[in-house]
Amino acid sequence: MKVELLELEGDRIRFLLSGATMAFANGIRRVCMAEVPCLAIDEIALYDNTSVLFDEQIALRIGLVPLKAENLDTFARPEDCECGGQGCPGCRVDFILSVEGPGMVYSRDIHFTDPGVTAAFDNIPLVVLGEGEKLVIEGFATKRIGSDHAKWNSGTLCGYKSLPSIEISGACNGCGKCVKECPRQALIQDEGGRAKATNTLNCSLCKLCIEVCEAGAVKIIPILDSFVMTAESSGEMPAKELVASASQEIRKRAVEFEAKLAELS
Ligand code: SF4
Ligand code: SF4
Ligand SMILES: [Zn+2]
Incomplete structure:
Protein backbone atom coordinates (compact mmCIF):
# COMPACT_ATOMS: atom_id res chain seq x y z
CA MET A 1 0.00 0.00 0.00
CA LYS A 2 1.24 3.51 -0.84
CA VAL A 3 0.08 6.90 0.40
CA GLU A 4 1.06 10.08 -1.41
CA LEU A 5 0.12 13.46 0.03
CA LEU A 6 -1.50 15.73 -2.55
CA GLU A 7 -2.75 18.60 -0.43
CA LEU A 8 -2.75 19.46 3.26
CA GLU A 9 -4.29 22.59 4.60
CA GLY A 10 -5.39 22.62 8.24
CA ASP A 11 -8.82 21.03 8.26
CA ARG A 12 -8.51 19.48 4.77
CA ILE A 13 -6.33 16.71 3.42
CA ARG A 14 -6.19 15.06 -0.03
CA PHE A 15 -4.03 12.04 -0.68
CA LEU A 16 -3.56 9.26 -3.19
CA LEU A 17 -4.05 5.79 -1.77
CA SER A 18 -2.66 3.01 -3.99
CA GLY A 19 -2.56 -0.75 -3.60
CA ALA A 20 -5.77 -0.86 -1.55
CA THR A 21 -9.27 -2.20 -2.14
CA MET A 22 -12.33 -0.01 -2.51
CA ALA A 23 -13.69 -1.54 0.71
CA PHE A 24 -10.61 -0.31 2.59
CA ALA A 25 -10.86 3.20 1.07
CA ASN A 26 -14.53 3.29 2.02
CA GLY A 27 -13.67 2.04 5.51
CA ILE A 28 -11.30 5.00 6.00
CA ARG A 29 -14.00 7.37 4.76
CA ARG A 30 -16.68 5.96 7.04
CA VAL A 31 -14.48 5.92 10.13
CA CYS A 32 -13.32 9.52 9.46
CA MET A 33 -16.97 10.57 9.30
CA ALA A 34 -18.53 8.73 12.17
CA GLU A 35 -16.14 6.72 14.32
CA VAL A 36 -13.36 9.08 15.41
CA PRO A 37 -14.25 10.31 18.91
CA TRP A 152 -19.90 14.05 17.33
CA ASN A 153 -18.97 13.75 13.64
CA SER A 154 -15.24 14.49 13.52
CA GLY A 155 -15.22 14.44 9.72
CA THR A 156 -17.54 16.39 7.47
CA LEU A 157 -16.64 16.13 3.80
CA CYS A 158 -14.92 12.77 3.52
CA GLY A 159 -14.90 10.89 0.25
CA TYR A 160 -12.89 9.11 -2.39
CA LYS A 161 -12.92 8.53 -6.11
CA SER A 162 -11.10 6.00 -8.24
CA LEU A 163 -8.00 7.27 -9.99
CA PRO A 164 -8.69 6.95 -13.73
CA SER A 165 -6.45 5.99 -16.58
CA ILE A 166 -7.28 8.27 -19.54
CA GLU A 167 -6.42 6.77 -22.92
CA ILE A 168 -6.64 8.61 -26.24
CA SER A 169 -6.43 6.29 -29.25
CA GLY A 170 -4.96 6.95 -32.68
CA ALA A 171 -8.50 7.74 -33.94
CA CYS A 172 -8.23 11.24 -32.39
CA ASN A 173 -8.60 13.87 -35.16
CA GLY A 174 -7.60 16.82 -33.00
CA CYS A 175 -11.03 18.52 -33.00
CA GLY A 176 -10.45 19.70 -29.40
CA LYS A 177 -14.06 19.16 -28.27
CA CYS A 178 -13.10 16.99 -25.32
CA VAL A 179 -10.62 19.60 -24.08
CA LYS A 180 -13.29 22.31 -24.17
CA GLU A 181 -15.92 20.09 -22.54
CA CYS A 182 -13.80 18.77 -19.64
CA PRO A 183 -14.92 20.60 -16.47
CA ARG A 184 -11.73 19.64 -14.59
CA GLN A 185 -9.06 20.75 -17.07
CA ALA A 186 -7.77 17.18 -17.16
CA LEU A 187 -7.12 17.25 -20.93
CA ILE A 188 -5.00 19.41 -23.25
CA GLN A 189 -4.09 19.33 -26.92
CA ASP A 190 -0.48 18.49 -27.72
CA GLU A 191 1.66 20.22 -30.38
CA GLY A 192 0.06 18.06 -33.06
CA GLY A 193 -3.46 18.98 -31.88
CA ARG A 194 -4.19 15.52 -30.45
CA ALA A 195 -5.85 15.33 -27.06
CA LYS A 196 -3.82 14.09 -24.12
CA ALA A 197 -4.39 13.69 -20.41
CA THR A 198 -2.62 16.26 -18.30
CA ASN A 199 -4.06 15.95 -14.84
CA THR A 200 -5.70 12.60 -14.14
CA LEU A 201 -5.89 13.37 -10.41
CA ASN A 202 -8.46 16.05 -11.19
CA CYS A 203 -10.61 13.84 -13.44
CA SER A 204 -14.04 13.22 -11.90
CA LEU A 205 -14.86 10.31 -14.26
CA CYS A 206 -17.83 12.29 -15.57
CA LYS A 207 -17.20 10.86 -19.08
CA LEU A 208 -18.29 14.05 -20.85
CA CYS A 209 -15.18 13.74 -23.00
CA ILE A 210 -16.38 10.33 -24.22
CA GLU A 211 -19.82 11.74 -25.05
CA VAL A 212 -18.50 14.60 -27.21
CA CYS A 213 -15.83 12.60 -29.02
CA GLU A 214 -17.37 11.65 -32.35
CA ALA A 215 -14.26 9.67 -33.27
CA GLY A 216 -14.72 7.40 -30.24
CA ALA A 217 -11.09 7.99 -29.32
CA VAL A 218 -11.40 8.44 -25.54
CA LYS A 219 -11.35 5.69 -22.95
CA ILE A 220 -11.65 6.37 -19.21
CA ILE A 221 -10.76 3.32 -17.16
CA PRO A 222 -10.84 3.44 -13.34
CA ILE A 223 -7.67 1.99 -11.79
CA LEU A 224 -9.15 -0.52 -9.39
CA ASP A 225 -6.65 -0.20 -6.55
CA SER A 226 -5.95 3.56 -6.55
CA PHE A 227 -8.12 6.22 -4.93
CA VAL A 228 -7.97 9.95 -4.49
CA MET A 229 -9.09 10.40 -0.89
CA THR A 230 -10.36 13.66 0.58
CA ALA A 231 -11.09 14.29 4.25
CA GLU A 232 -12.17 17.45 5.97
CA SER A 233 -12.52 17.69 9.73
CA SER A 234 -15.29 19.67 11.38
CA GLY A 235 -12.61 21.73 13.15
CA GLU A 236 -12.11 19.52 16.21
CA MET A 237 -8.71 18.34 14.99
CA PRO A 238 -6.35 18.85 12.06
CA ALA A 239 -7.24 16.74 9.02
CA LYS A 240 -4.02 14.70 9.26
CA GLU A 241 -4.88 13.76 12.84
CA LEU A 242 -8.40 12.83 11.74
CA VAL A 243 -7.13 10.31 9.17
CA ALA A 244 -4.47 8.99 11.58
CA SER A 245 -7.13 8.50 14.28
CA ALA A 246 -9.37 6.74 11.74
CA SER A 247 -6.57 4.27 10.93
CA GLN A 248 -6.00 3.67 14.65
CA GLU A 249 -9.72 2.96 15.11
CA ILE A 250 -9.66 0.44 12.25
CA ARG A 251 -6.55 -1.20 13.71
CA LYS A 252 -8.13 -1.36 17.18
CA ARG A 253 -11.20 -3.10 15.80
CA ALA A 254 -9.13 -5.53 13.76
CA VAL A 255 -7.17 -6.47 16.91
CA GLU A 256 -10.42 -6.93 18.88
CA PHE A 257 -11.82 -9.07 16.06
CA GLU A 258 -8.67 -11.18 16.00
CA ALA A 259 -8.91 -11.71 19.76
CA LYS A 260 -12.57 -12.77 19.48
CA LEU A 261 -11.66 -15.23 16.73
CA ALA A 262 -8.89 -16.65 18.91
CA GLU A 263 -11.45 -17.22 21.68
CA LEU A 264 -13.54 -19.30 19.28
CA SER A 265 -10.76 -21.69 18.32
S1 SF4 B 1 -12.93 14.94 -28.95
FE1 SF4 B 1 -12.01 13.03 -29.62
S2 SF4 B 1 -11.20 13.52 -31.60
FE2 SF4 B 1 -11.59 15.48 -30.63
S3 SF4 B 1 -9.63 16.01 -29.66
FE3 SF4 B 1 -10.83 14.90 -28.17
S4 SF4 B 1 -10.17 12.78 -28.39
FE4 SF4 B 1 -9.53 13.85 -30.20
S1 SF4 C 1 -14.09 12.09 -17.54
FE1 SF4 C 1 -14.78 14.22 -17.22
S2 SF4 C 1 -13.23 15.09 -15.88
FE2 SF4 C 1 -12.34 13.22 -16.71
S3 SF4 C 1 -11.21 13.86 -18.50
FE3 SF4 C 1 -13.25 13.30 -19.21
S4 SF4 C 1 -14.43 15.20 -19.17
FE4 SF4 C 1 -12.59 15.53 -17.97
ZN1 LIG D 1 -16.51 9.41 34.25
Missing part, protein backbone atom coordinates in the same frame (compact mmCIF):
# COMPACT_ATOMS: atom_id res chain seq x y z
CA CYS A 38 -14.48 14.01 19.73
CA LEU A 39 -16.19 16.28 22.25
CA ALA A 40 -19.64 17.83 21.87
CA ILE A 41 -22.04 19.46 24.28
CA ASP A 42 -24.25 16.69 25.57
CA GLU A 43 -26.55 18.09 28.25
CA ILE A 44 -27.54 21.59 29.26
CA ALA A 45 -29.54 23.31 31.99
CA LEU A 46 -31.13 26.54 30.76
CA TYR A 47 -31.49 28.96 33.67
CA ASP A 48 -32.56 31.99 31.69
CA ASN A 49 -33.54 32.45 28.07
CA THR A 50 -35.37 35.62 27.16
CA SER A 51 -34.07 35.59 23.58
CA VAL A 52 -36.36 35.23 20.56
CA LEU A 53 -35.44 31.55 20.19
CA PHE A 54 -37.13 28.65 21.97
CA ASP A 55 -35.05 26.69 24.48
CA GLU A 56 -34.99 23.70 22.08
CA GLN A 57 -33.54 25.81 19.26
CA ILE A 58 -30.83 27.12 21.55
CA ALA A 59 -30.06 23.55 22.69
CA LEU A 60 -29.81 22.38 19.08
CA ARG A 61 -27.47 25.21 18.09
CA ILE A 62 -25.20 24.85 21.07
CA GLY A 63 -25.00 21.07 20.62
CA LEU A 64 -23.72 21.48 17.07
CA VAL A 65 -20.83 23.80 17.97
CA PRO A 66 -17.62 21.84 17.17
CA LEU A 67 -15.24 21.70 20.14
CA LYS A 68 -11.47 21.51 20.23
CA ALA A 69 -9.59 19.79 23.05
CA GLU A 70 -5.84 19.97 23.58
CA ASN A 71 -6.09 16.89 25.78
CA LEU A 72 -8.75 14.86 23.99
CA ASP A 73 -6.98 11.58 24.77
CA THR A 74 -7.35 12.17 28.52
CA PHE A 75 -11.16 11.98 28.23
CA ALA A 76 -12.91 8.62 28.20
CA ARG A 77 -16.22 7.86 26.59
CA PRO A 78 -18.81 7.82 29.43
CA GLU A 79 -19.55 4.11 28.97
CA ASP A 80 -15.82 3.28 29.22
CA CYS A 81 -15.13 5.59 32.18
CA GLU A 82 -14.27 4.37 35.68
CA CYS A 83 -17.36 6.23 36.96
CA GLY A 84 -19.54 3.87 34.92
CA GLY A 85 -21.06 6.75 32.97
CA GLN A 86 -22.31 8.64 36.03
CA GLY A 87 -20.20 11.67 35.05
CA CYS A 88 -16.81 12.73 36.37
CA PRO A 89 -13.90 14.93 35.20
CA GLY A 90 -12.55 11.89 33.30
CA CYS A 91 -15.54 11.75 30.96
CA ARG A 92 -17.12 15.18 30.94
CA VAL A 93 -16.14 18.83 30.89
CA ASP A 94 -18.46 21.46 32.31
CA PHE A 95 -19.20 24.83 30.75
CA ILE A 96 -21.10 28.01 31.45
CA LEU A 97 -22.51 30.57 29.04
CA SER A 98 -23.91 33.78 30.50
CA VAL A 99 -24.60 36.76 28.25
CA GLU A 100 -26.86 39.79 28.50
CA GLY A 101 -27.97 41.83 25.47
CA PRO A 102 -27.82 43.81 23.39
CA GLY A 103 -25.55 41.89 21.05
CA MET A 104 -24.85 38.61 19.34
CA VAL A 105 -24.01 35.52 21.39
CA TYR A 106 -21.11 33.68 19.78
CA SER A 107 -19.53 30.28 20.30
CA ARG A 108 -16.61 32.03 22.05
CA ASP A 109 -19.01 32.89 24.89
CA ILE A 110 -19.07 29.22 25.91
CA HIS A 111 -16.50 28.93 28.71
CA PHE A 112 -15.31 25.49 29.78
CA THR A 113 -13.90 24.67 33.19
CA ASP A 114 -10.97 22.99 31.41
CA PRO A 115 -8.95 25.74 29.67
CA GLY A 116 -7.75 23.21 27.08
CA VAL A 117 -11.31 22.90 25.72
CA THR A 118 -12.77 25.64 23.51
CA ALA A 119 -15.13 26.06 20.58
CA ALA A 120 -13.25 25.07 17.40
CA PHE A 121 -14.36 28.35 15.79
CA ASP A 122 -14.97 31.32 18.06
CA ASN A 123 -17.28 33.25 15.74
CA ILE A 124 -20.24 30.90 15.27
CA PRO A 125 -23.36 33.02 15.91
CA LEU A 126 -25.83 31.41 18.32
CA VAL A 127 -28.54 34.03 18.86
CA VAL A 128 -29.04 37.81 18.85
CA LEU A 129 -30.04 39.28 22.19
CA GLY A 130 -32.01 42.51 22.38
CA GLU A 131 -31.62 45.15 25.11
CA GLY A 132 -31.94 43.45 28.52
CA GLU A 133 -32.43 39.94 27.06
CA LYS A 134 -30.42 37.16 28.73
CA LEU A 135 -29.10 33.72 28.02
CA VAL A 136 -27.71 31.73 30.95
CA ILE A 137 -26.80 28.09 30.42
CA GLU A 138 -24.74 25.49 32.24
CA GLY A 139 -23.96 22.04 30.99
CA PHE A 140 -21.29 19.59 30.00
CA ALA A 141 -19.64 18.08 26.95
CA THR A 142 -18.78 14.42 26.54
CA LYS A 143 -16.61 12.43 24.18
CA ARG A 144 -18.46 10.16 21.80
CA ILE A 145 -18.58 9.27 18.12
CA GLY A 146 -20.64 10.38 15.13
CA SER A 147 -22.59 7.13 14.99
CA ASP A 148 -23.99 8.03 18.45
CA HIS A 149 -25.18 11.40 17.08
CA ALA A 150 -24.11 13.62 14.18
CA LYS A 151 -22.89 16.31 16.58
Whole structure:
Protein backbone atom coordinates (compact mmCIF):
# COMPACT_ATOMS: atom_id res chain seq x y z
CA MET A 1 0.00 0.00 0.00
CA LYS A 2 1.24 3.51 -0.84
CA VAL A 3 0.08 6.90 0.40
CA GLU A 4 1.06 10.08 -1.41
CA LEU A 5 0.12 13.46 0.03
CA LEU A 6 -1.50 15.73 -2.55
CA GLU A 7 -2.75 18.60 -0.43
CA LEU A 8 -2.75 19.46 3.26
CA GLU A 9 -4.29 22.59 4.60
CA GLY A 10 -5.39 22.62 8.24
CA ASP A 11 -8.82 21.03 8.26
CA ARG A 12 -8.51 19.48 4.77
CA ILE A 13 -6.33 16.71 3.42
CA ARG A 14 -6.19 15.06 -0.03
CA PHE A 15 -4.03 12.04 -0.68
CA LEU A 16 -3.56 9.26 -3.19
CA LEU A 17 -4.05 5.79 -1.77
CA SER A 18 -2.66 3.01 -3.99
CA GLY A 19 -2.56 -0.75 -3.60
CA ALA A 20 -5.77 -0.86 -1.55
CA THR A 21 -9.27 -2.20 -2.14
CA MET A 22 -12.33 -0.01 -2.51
CA ALA A 23 -13.69 -1.54 0.71
CA PHE A 24 -10.61 -0.31 2.59
CA ALA A 25 -10.86 3.20 1.07
CA ASN A 26 -14.53 3.29 2.02
CA GLY A 27 -13.67 2.04 5.51
CA ILE A 28 -11.30 5.00 6.00
CA ARG A 29 -14.00 7.37 4.76
CA ARG A 30 -16.68 5.96 7.04
CA VAL A 31 -14.48 5.92 10.13
CA CYS A 32 -13.32 9.52 9.46
CA MET A 33 -16.97 10.57 9.30
CA ALA A 34 -18.53 8.73 12.17
CA GLU A 35 -16.14 6.72 14.32
CA VAL A 36 -13.36 9.08 15.41
CA PRO A 37 -14.25 10.31 18.91
CA CYS A 38 -14.48 14.01 19.73
CA LEU A 39 -16.19 16.28 22.25
CA ALA A 40 -19.64 17.83 21.87
CA ILE A 41 -22.04 19.46 24.28
CA ASP A 42 -24.25 16.69 25.57
CA GLU A 43 -26.55 18.09 28.25
CA ILE A 44 -27.54 21.59 29.26
CA ALA A 45 -29.54 23.31 31.99
CA LEU A 46 -31.13 26.54 30.76
CA TYR A 47 -31.49 28.96 33.67
CA ASP A 48 -32.56 31.99 31.69
CA ASN A 49 -33.54 32.45 28.07
CA THR A 50 -35.37 35.62 27.16
CA SER A 51 -34.07 35.59 23.58
CA VAL A 52 -36.36 35.23 20.56
CA LEU A 53 -35.44 31.55 20.19
CA PHE A 54 -37.13 28.65 21.97
CA ASP A 55 -35.05 26.69 24.48
CA GLU A 56 -34.99 23.70 22.08
CA GLN A 57 -33.54 25.81 19.26
CA ILE A 58 -30.83 27.12 21.55
CA ALA A 59 -30.06 23.55 22.69
CA LEU A 60 -29.81 22.38 19.08
CA ARG A 61 -27.47 25.21 18.09
CA ILE A 62 -25.20 24.85 21.07
CA GLY A 63 -25.00 21.07 20.62
CA LEU A 64 -23.72 21.48 17.07
CA VAL A 65 -20.83 23.80 17.97
CA PRO A 66 -17.62 21.84 17.17
CA LEU A 67 -15.24 21.70 20.14
CA LYS A 68 -11.47 21.51 20.23
CA ALA A 69 -9.59 19.79 23.05
CA GLU A 70 -5.84 19.97 23.58
CA ASN A 71 -6.09 16.89 25.78
CA LEU A 72 -8.75 14.86 23.99
CA ASP A 73 -6.98 11.58 24.77
CA THR A 74 -7.35 12.17 28.52
CA PHE A 75 -11.16 11.98 28.23
CA ALA A 76 -12.91 8.62 28.20
CA ARG A 77 -16.22 7.86 26.59
CA PRO A 78 -18.81 7.82 29.43
CA GLU A 79 -19.55 4.11 28.97
CA ASP A 80 -15.82 3.28 29.22
CA CYS A 81 -15.13 5.59 32.18
CA GLU A 82 -14.27 4.37 35.68
CA CYS A 83 -17.36 6.23 36.96
CA GLY A 84 -19.54 3.87 34.92
CA GLY A 85 -21.06 6.75 32.97
CA GLN A 86 -22.31 8.64 36.03
CA GLY A 87 -20.20 11.67 35.05
CA CYS A 88 -16.81 12.73 36.37
CA PRO A 89 -13.90 14.93 35.20
CA GLY A 90 -12.55 11.89 33.30
CA CYS A 91 -15.54 11.75 30.96
CA ARG A 92 -17.12 15.18 30.94
CA VAL A 93 -16.14 18.83 30.89
CA ASP A 94 -18.46 21.46 32.31
CA PHE A 95 -19.20 24.83 30.75
CA ILE A 96 -21.10 28.01 31.45
CA LEU A 97 -22.51 30.57 29.04
CA SER A 98 -23.91 33.78 30.50
CA VAL A 99 -24.60 36.76 28.25
CA GLU A 100 -26.86 39.79 28.50
CA GLY A 101 -27.97 41.83 25.47
CA PRO A 102 -27.82 43.81 23.39
CA GLY A 103 -25.55 41.89 21.05
CA MET A 104 -24.85 38.61 19.34
CA VAL A 105 -24.01 35.52 21.39
CA TYR A 106 -21.11 33.68 19.78
CA SER A 107 -19.53 30.28 20.30
CA ARG A 108 -16.61 32.03 22.05
CA ASP A 109 -19.01 32.89 24.89
CA ILE A 110 -19.07 29.22 25.91
CA HIS A 111 -16.50 28.93 28.71
CA PHE A 112 -15.31 25.49 29.78
CA THR A 113 -13.90 24.67 33.19
CA ASP A 114 -10.97 22.99 31.41
CA PRO A 115 -8.95 25.74 29.67
CA GLY A 116 -7.75 23.21 27.08
CA VAL A 117 -11.31 22.90 25.72
CA THR A 118 -12.77 25.64 23.51
CA ALA A 119 -15.13 26.06 20.58
CA ALA A 120 -13.25 25.07 17.40
CA PHE A 121 -14.36 28.35 15.79
CA ASP A 122 -14.97 31.32 18.06
CA ASN A 123 -17.28 33.25 15.74
CA ILE A 124 -20.24 30.90 15.27
CA PRO A 125 -23.36 33.02 15.91
CA LEU A 126 -25.83 31.41 18.32
CA VAL A 127 -28.54 34.03 18.86
CA VAL A 128 -29.04 37.81 18.85
CA LEU A 129 -30.04 39.28 22.19
CA GLY A 130 -32.01 42.51 22.38
CA GLU A 131 -31.62 45.15 25.11
CA GLY A 132 -31.94 43.45 28.52
CA GLU A 133 -32.43 39.94 27.06
CA LYS A 134 -30.42 37.16 28.73
CA LEU A 135 -29.10 33.72 28.02
CA VAL A 136 -27.71 31.73 30.95
CA ILE A 137 -26.80 28.09 30.42
CA GLU A 138 -24.74 25.49 32.24
CA GLY A 139 -23.96 22.04 30.99
CA PHE A 140 -21.29 19.59 30.00
CA ALA A 141 -19.64 18.08 26.95
CA THR A 142 -18.78 14.42 26.54
CA LYS A 143 -16.61 12.43 24.18
CA ARG A 144 -18.46 10.16 21.80
CA ILE A 145 -18.58 9.27 18.12
CA GLY A 146 -20.64 10.38 15.13
CA SER A 147 -22.59 7.13 14.99
CA ASP A 148 -23.99 8.03 18.45
CA HIS A 149 -25.18 11.40 17.08
CA ALA A 150 -24.11 13.62 14.18
CA LYS A 151 -22.89 16.31 16.58
CA TRP A 152 -19.90 14.05 17.33
CA ASN A 153 -18.97 13.75 13.64
CA SER A 154 -15.24 14.49 13.52
CA GLY A 155 -15.22 14.44 9.72
CA THR A 156 -17.54 16.39 7.47
CA LEU A 157 -16.64 16.13 3.80
CA CYS A 158 -14.92 12.77 3.52
CA GLY A 159 -14.90 10.89 0.25
CA TYR A 160 -12.89 9.11 -2.39
CA LYS A 161 -12.92 8.53 -6.11
CA SER A 162 -11.10 6.00 -8.24
CA LEU A 163 -8.00 7.27 -9.99
CA PRO A 164 -8.69 6.95 -13.73
CA SER A 165 -6.45 5.99 -16.58
CA ILE A 166 -7.28 8.27 -19.54
CA GLU A 167 -6.42 6.77 -22.92
CA ILE A 168 -6.64 8.61 -26.24
CA SER A 169 -6.43 6.29 -29.25
CA GLY A 170 -4.96 6.95 -32.68
CA ALA A 171 -8.50 7.74 -33.94
CA CYS A 172 -8.23 11.24 -32.39
CA ASN A 173 -8.60 13.87 -35.16
CA GLY A 174 -7.60 16.82 -33.00
CA CYS A 175 -11.03 18.52 -33.00
CA GLY A 176 -10.45 19.70 -29.40
CA LYS A 177 -14.06 19.16 -28.27
CA CYS A 178 -13.10 16.99 -25.32
CA VAL A 179 -10.62 19.60 -24.08
CA LYS A 180 -13.29 22.31 -24.17
CA GLU A 181 -15.92 20.09 -22.54
CA CYS A 182 -13.80 18.77 -19.64
CA PRO A 183 -14.92 20.60 -16.47
CA ARG A 184 -11.73 19.64 -14.59
CA GLN A 185 -9.06 20.75 -17.07
CA ALA A 186 -7.77 17.18 -17.16
CA LEU A 187 -7.12 17.25 -20.93
CA ILE A 188 -5.00 19.41 -23.25
CA GLN A 189 -4.09 19.33 -26.92
CA ASP A 190 -0.48 18.49 -27.72
CA GLU A 191 1.66 20.22 -30.38
CA GLY A 192 0.06 18.06 -33.06
CA GLY A 193 -3.46 18.98 -31.88
CA ARG A 194 -4.19 15.52 -30.45
CA ALA A 195 -5.85 15.33 -27.06
CA LYS A 196 -3.82 14.09 -24.12
CA ALA A 197 -4.39 13.69 -20.41
CA THR A 198 -2.62 16.26 -18.30
CA ASN A 199 -4.06 15.95 -14.84
CA THR A 200 -5.70 12.60 -14.14
CA LEU A 201 -5.89 13.37 -10.41
CA ASN A 202 -8.46 16.05 -11.19
CA CYS A 203 -10.61 13.84 -13.44
CA SER A 204 -14.04 13.22 -11.90
CA LEU A 205 -14.86 10.31 -14.26
CA CYS A 206 -17.83 12.29 -15.57
CA LYS A 207 -17.20 10.86 -19.08
CA LEU A 208 -18.29 14.05 -20.85
CA CYS A 209 -15.18 13.74 -23.00
CA ILE A 210 -16.38 10.33 -24.22
CA GLU A 211 -19.82 11.74 -25.05
CA VAL A 212 -18.50 14.60 -27.21
CA CYS A 213 -15.83 12.60 -29.02
CA GLU A 214 -17.37 11.65 -32.35
CA ALA A 215 -14.26 9.67 -33.27
CA GLY A 216 -14.72 7.40 -30.24
CA ALA A 217 -11.09 7.99 -29.32
CA VAL A 218 -11.40 8.44 -25.54
CA LYS A 219 -11.35 5.69 -22.95
CA ILE A 220 -11.65 6.37 -19.21
CA ILE A 221 -10.76 3.32 -17.16
CA PRO A 222 -10.84 3.44 -13.34
CA ILE A 223 -7.67 1.99 -11.79
CA LEU A 224 -9.15 -0.52 -9.39
CA ASP A 225 -6.65 -0.20 -6.55
CA SER A 226 -5.95 3.56 -6.55
CA PHE A 227 -8.12 6.22 -4.93
CA VAL A 228 -7.97 9.95 -4.49
CA MET A 229 -9.09 10.40 -0.89
CA THR A 230 -10.36 13.66 0.58
CA ALA A 231 -11.09 14.29 4.25
CA GLU A 232 -12.17 17.45 5.97
CA SER A 233 -12.52 17.69 9.73
CA SER A 234 -15.29 19.67 11.38
CA GLY A 235 -12.61 21.73 13.15
CA GLU A 236 -12.11 19.52 16.21
CA MET A 237 -8.71 18.34 14.99
CA PRO A 238 -6.35 18.85 12.06
CA ALA A 239 -7.24 16.74 9.02
CA LYS A 240 -4.02 14.70 9.26
CA GLU A 241 -4.88 13.76 12.84
CA LEU A 242 -8.40 12.83 11.74
CA VAL A 243 -7.13 10.31 9.17
CA ALA A 244 -4.47 8.99 11.58
CA SER A 245 -7.13 8.50 14.28
CA ALA A 246 -9.37 6.74 11.74
CA SER A 247 -6.57 4.27 10.93
CA GLN A 248 -6.00 3.67 14.65
CA GLU A 249 -9.72 2.96 15.11
CA ILE A 250 -9.66 0.44 12.25
CA ARG A 251 -6.55 -1.20 13.71
CA LYS A 252 -8.13 -1.36 17.18
CA ARG A 253 -11.20 -3.10 15.80
CA ALA A 254 -9.13 -5.53 13.76
CA VAL A 255 -7.17 -6.47 16.91
CA GLU A 256 -10.42 -6.93 18.88
CA PHE A 257 -11.82 -9.07 16.06
CA GLU A 258 -8.67 -11.18 16.00
CA ALA A 259 -8.91 -11.71 19.76
CA LYS A 260 -12.57 -12.77 19.48
CA LEU A 261 -11.66 -15.23 16.73
CA ALA A 262 -8.89 -16.65 18.91
CA GLU A 263 -11.45 -17.22 21.68
CA LEU A 264 -13.54 -19.30 19.28
CA SER A 265 -10.76 -21.69 18.32
S1 SF4 B 1 -12.93 14.94 -28.95
FE1 SF4 B 1 -12.01 13.03 -29.62
S2 SF4 B 1 -11.20 13.52 -31.60
FE2 SF4 B 1 -11.59 15.48 -30.63
S3 SF4 B 1 -9.63 16.01 -29.66
FE3 SF4 B 1 -10.83 14.90 -28.17
S4 SF4 B 1 -10.17 12.78 -28.39
FE4 SF4 B 1 -9.53 13.85 -30.20
S1 SF4 C 1 -14.09 12.09 -17.54
FE1 SF4 C 1 -14.78 14.22 -17.22
S2 SF4 C 1 -13.23 15.09 -15.88
FE2 SF4 C 1 -12.34 13.22 -16.71
S3 SF4 C 1 -11.21 13.86 -18.50
FE3 SF4 C 1 -13.25 13.30 -19.21
S4 SF4 C 1 -14.43 15.20 -19.17
FE4 SF4 C 1 -12.59 15.53 -17.97
ZN1 LIG D 1 -16.51 9.41 34.25
